[in-house]
Amino acid sequence: MLKEHAEAVDRLMPHLVIEPRGHWSSLNLRDLWRYRELFYFLTWRDVKIRYKQTALGAAWAILQPVFNMILFSIIFGKVAKLPSDDIPYPLFAFAGLLPWTFFSNAIGMAGSSLVGNANLITKVYFPRLIIPAAAVLAGLVDFAFAFVVMLVLLLWYQVPLGFNLIMLPMLVALTSALAFATGTLLSSLNVKYRDIRYVIPFLTQFWMFATPIIYPVSMMPEKYQWIFRLNPLTGIIEGYRVALLSGVNRSSFDWAAIGFSAFITLLLLAYAAHHFRSTERIFADII
């Protein structure tokens, strides 16, 4: 009896083996699950402190895309007279800026997250993947605020919401996954090469112009459009426009483009996870 009891206790005791890991170690999803509360707390912290000590607080979540929209509407819509697929330019721009602002902030925050949390990484163990993930998730809160602005704009332009809206959660999930993959990769590179900190602003700037945010892909010559489709964000951004604005121009989802984006996202996720895992073991030594 007693012996059985002792054995039962043994089985309950967590048993941990610490040894050098190879480059191809598994993701250890069980560990991630065990630390889900920390994930919640770190996300909560990131949200909570983001706008502390700023005069306008969470209003920044709205102001950033709204100002960009106004600026773009004047410069690209009025002055440069870029086409916008028969959608009023401010609506067109904001439907693109909404996911883009989330995406670019998320990769920026996630990219610098590991180095910014060096004090945690050198002092306590937890699956490091939580840190960039929390940064991306915290960005979703801003996204929610900006989404309210989107709804107000739709009301203003009297655009009815259609059945296509049902795809929005899927698109948000896809954007988050792509942001998480990109941010994770950048964050682990940033630990090794601090140059990444300087690369991120260029990357986001370049990426923004390579993505149909201020212009529609349709304005490009047909034979070059495929180049834009290589960018996984293209399908996603166009997807948002269809989900939100189909009440204006009766467009429908380009499933091939969205599928391609999802495929690239998966590839990038796999690569980012692998890269992260293989450098994770030396983070504490070099950060």
Next chain:
Amino acid sequence: MSSTFAIKTDGVSKLYYLGERGQYGKTFREAIVDSLNRVNPFSRFNGDGRANGHADLWALNDVCFEIRPGEIVGVIGRNGAGKSTLLKILSRITEPTKGRAEIYGRVGSLLEVGTGFHPELSGRENIYLNGSILGMTRREIESKFDEIVAFAELDQFIDTPVKRYSSGMYVRLAFAVAAHLEPEILLVDEVLAVGDAAFQKKCLGKMSDVAKHGRTILLVSHNTAALLNLCDRGILLEKGRVVEDGPIEPVIQKYLKGLRAATSRDLSTHNDRQGRGKVRFTSVRFEDESGNTIEHGISGEPLVVALDYESADNRPLLNSRASVVFFDGLGQALFNCVTDLVIHDPITLPPSGTIRCVVPRLPLSQNQYVLTLFLQVNREIEDWIHNAIELNVIDGDFYGTGRLYPEGWRGKGVLVPHSWTVEGK
């Protein structure tokens, strides 16, 4: 198979690449240049051209021990002996280069008090954040919340951002959270080195309470008195190896003996020196202000470098000039204490004796330093010993605020007294 041990290490070793930037910390440019060089066999720059050379360091070397459940073990050793590396490996912050460790039970590690504290968040919020970082579940934190606040004695300030706390309040809150961790195995680093004496005592009391509840504790500290009080067993590390493992008292005795040997250094047989050699340093040691030999310097405390010297003939040494140069571990000169900098008139020394260089408030942060000694008589260099003795400095309250250099700056360089003023527009 039963867990007769709580922690077991088997040949655990850790290699650090010291070098200029180490193996990993290349910049992008260096990585690109390196990979180009690897491709180009005719490259002018060969890979070894960089100064990162062969400065490898086995911070831990084949460490083996077993700790039974309920044991309280103190790990001691000088700076750089591998104590912190050992804790970091056991708490999974870094991984071993070789070897294997096994742990049975839930581990809580306390390498710092207040890990993850955020100055903008309130005391209440930080308790939740820090608690979850240390591995407590939300429910656990909720159930212990009142106890934690009471232990920290911070009831009225619990909703104030911690950036408005005094350093004492900050440490109390941080330790209160840590003290309420209830893992089966607790790994603790030097955390008791902060806070005022009264609070340290309270913490030690709490620790021995914890110990009485049958938990396994691995404790790293320089505070031998605390270790003697708390631990039954000691492990002495020296240059990454376990050199002694057994009952705490003899282990500490051996440690202290080793320190004394290291701190009063016989220089009479030292060959690697320059100068004419008619007058020579015979030994060097560190003392506190009352003349006791001490094992290490403490930031902000007085440090006396006592230099015994002898001369070949029995004449007074006219117009003498002595100096002690402090270098960091990388051989960078930090500062120089020279007799004629502080004494205006030429000095005459007796033919043999002891000269003492007094640094009233040691301006160095916790690290290892190396001293070079120099003696000149009548413009002739008599003795000049590079790297004559190592000085271990441990953190102390240099600024009188209980605060240390910020993380990332620890162990780097010189502490300078300073003040701040502010003027509104």
